Amino acid sequence: MQTLDAECERELCSKANKGLCRYKDGECKYRHTRCHNYDSCLHSKCPLAHASQLSAKQCSHGIRCFKPDCPLNHPEGWSACDDGVQCSHYECNSNHPPARKGKCPDGNLCNTNNCKFLHPNMHPNECSWGIKCRQWVCTKTHPISRTHLCPKEDHCNNDACGYLHPPKYAKLSKPIAAMPLIARNEPIITPHSGREQPEIIELSVAEQNFLGSFGKKILDKIREEEGIKDVKVKDGKLQLSGNSSAIANIKSYLKQTLHEKNVTIKNNLKKYLLLSVKGRLMKRFKKKYSTGISYLEISTNAHLTTNDMITIKNCVAEHDKDERGQQCDIDRNVDQSEDEQKEDDDDNDRKSDISNASSSVTNILNNFKHHHLLCKAIKGLQNYSLHTRSWALTQDEITYILKQPQLRTTQNNKSKVDNQRFQITDYLSGLVRSTPNSVVEIFVDHKNGIWRVKVRGFKDNVNNAISKIQNWLNDNIETEVQLSISKVMAIFLRTKASADIKKMEKTDSIKITIMSAAGRKNGNDEQDDNHDCLKLSGSYSRISSAREKSWDVSKIVSQSLRTRLKELRDSDDCEAIGWIKIYTAIERRETAPKVTISIAGLNEEAVDMLLNNAKML
Structure with a gap:
């Protein structure tokens, strides 16, 4: 039950003074203070609550009347939205005109820039008071423009501090009932909040990666905040221009939005994801989980190769569990078994198998409802594994490949074998480049006069690539086969x-x-x-x-x-x-x-x- 001070602090309901508010006195988040002349007040500007004006006439539009202040009678269940076509509340259950935007079918999973449909922007635990909430112990979520809690709590000695403090510490210059209430999305007024100043926020590589690929909605939300004049991302830095209070809110918002965790993967897998077809697989992974990735090399053993630290920024506040799970099933390259054929790997590959790489995936806004996405991204990265197959080329195949026009010129300072290796690798890579689901790494080695081809990647991709290569060579290379027949058959x-x-x-x-x-x-x-x-x-x-x-x-x-x-x-x-x-x-x-x-x-x-x-x- 609310205290008297809290009740007095609530803003008067603008609809109750005309008797048009569809909520009861105890249900409306605004204050319903009855006028002494509840049924017979003659003052048209009286802000207090009055009885609704009864009318015997029935509205011709019935339940499809979209005027919230319509004085006529309506059927039971009528509830016209006050905002009409301008209503942007995704969960609003009131009646709206046909011109109002509809709900986006993708909901929180929508990645379309400037989508014309509505998207969820409220959470079940969001505080109904929004930025006007002044409760120190409120456990619900609030917009980023709400005044943040002072980190010094009741030990703060700054009289000009614009943050919230515990009730015993707060010194009000005037009664609560007389305090002006700040409407939603209005700037927070503090002694220094009106001073405009530039602020530069250093971004990590992962944060740059994430904001550059998936941060448009976040940056647009920052630009819409009151008190923020300009927002730019340049040279790995977030440049903000506005009043100090708004900038402080934005910095706190970003800190709560982006988090990091680590996951270990093999170094050769990391190289495969990055180098294969201009990093197509890594781009697919980042798009799948809406992540930004950075790499930090660390050394775990002086005798081994270095590890790669992958830091992944993941924005999942606008993603739903079930729908995202269905989207994750689209990727057919997860959970591939790793081939045990290690003898074909060269020394560098064996060293890469020993070294590890760490990767980190994030959650947003400390919202544990979406923690499963964080775990899913980590598990998906760990489940990636490589498969290797190799075979020897025939002399006819070698001769045919070396006679083909070269897409790239060889280097004069290389040996003949190195140039031939380069030409064979380039030709075979060109064969599989346009084949669907055939993103692989191709290695060509020459030992003891035998040319061997090794294909490495996800198992399905390896099988598709080898099938493409062998079928192409079989269809195009001229060969000769001799069959023994009897003399009678020859005649x-x-x-x-x-x-x-x-x-x-x-x-x-x-x-x-x-x-x-x-x-x-x-x-x-x-x-x-x-x-x-x-x-x-x-x-x-x-x-x-x-x-x-x-x-x-x-x-x-x-x-x-x-x-x-x-x-x-x-x-x-x-x-x-x-x-x-x-x-x-x-x-x-x-x-x-x-x-x-x-x-x-x-x-x-x-x-x-x-x-x-x-x-x-």
Whole structure:
């Protein structure tokens, strides 16, 4: 229950004097002091409360009447907002004209500059007195323009101090009832508050980073404060111009808004987030959690590499838990497992794995309701992990890459191997640069005459990048594959299947050549004298596709043979049984396509006749 002094300090309700206030005496935050002539006062300027003027006439607009001072009767539940179309209170439940701004669907999560919709600006524990609250022990939140508590409390000896003091200390020059009340968003009047002076606030790198990316609303809010003439962020400093009291309020507001915490990550992860595609992943992280980041290098062990201290400024006062949680689920790069393939890492990478980096994420306004966002950002950063895959390039791939036009010129003072390494790395990086979700680091190493490629990043990104690289090389690098075929098959292909070979060459964009044993590579093999060769020239992917089709053709031939053999077996002229050899999947990969016919019978003439028929197929 409020004391008499507190009751007297409350401002008179401007609506109660006409009987138009829709709140009861004990519910309105303003004072309802009844006039002695409550029902019959004739003074039009009397500030006290009076009875509402009754009218027998019903308002034609009914419950959709938007005039708060309408004297006519309205249906139950009518409540016209006093501010009308100018009402900016997000939680206002009164009736408003259609022209009033609607609520932003994104609420506290809105990042649109100059959004034309309304956003939440009140908290459940916000003091209803706003900047006019003079209670020393008030535990609710207040606007930044409210007079702050004096840090010296009741030990303050400065008579001109403009801060609030405990009730026993405060010396009022006149009764509370006679004190003028400062309206919301009006300047705080103190003996030195009217003096305009510039103030420069040093900002940390993280604060600069945060204010530059996400601080527009904060800076706009500071500019709107009474007593602040100018606000600039220049050269890492916040320059304020205005009266000393307003500047003191702003400094206190910033101190309560930005906080810091630390989190440890691996040094190579920090480098990956910063260097990959101009720091795209780190930009995504900062946008996801609305953070500003700075790095402070510290040394934890003289024998190890330095650590990196990451300081993250996070403004979360305008973020809601559930909606932000849904947005966090969009990021598909979190919680990737780290590959245990360490032998491919160079010495610098192993040292980077030993060193750690610290990062710090902040909360705002000491509002513990949003503390989960602080923990979520820290956990998200800690859960990032790197995956590594490597493979050796073939000589055909190396030759092809080195023949491609160079996007950047090599350095003359580098060795030939270094320039080739640079060219290969630059080419492979260009292949994956435009591939979605393929932000990776690519390393090329040359040891013992072998070129190896190592791709490092988040697991999904690594798999996408490698798939892009290998598919591109398979589609564009010309190669040659030789298939061993029997001499009989070679004769058949030359005499009976030349048209089919030309058709396959045109369809698959490859070159097919039938070579004799003398023209084959590795001519010293013992089996070469009994086999010819089918040489396929073209890209690896097209050759693989053609080989699959050749097996499909062999299936068709096998099916045709089965049909003919069945006809021969069922005829009265032949008594024989034929088998068709079926190749397994492993045999198909290791054996050239063949169709083998084995014939057995008691009648030699029937077997010979069947062989002759088979040769004519």
